[in-house]
Amino acid sequence: VRLNGVATFIGTVGLVVAVTVLLVLLI
Structure with missing residues (x-):
């Protein structure tokens, strides 16, 4: 359970992080 968490x-x-990087690249 802990590993899954x-x-x-x-x-x-x-x-x-991926979404943040995409937003930074778009800006």
Whole structure:
């Protein structure tokens, strides 16, 4: 359960970072 939670957290952070990078590139 803990590993799954960590994977979900990393996935969420990765998604946020990806979106932020895209926004920066668009700007």
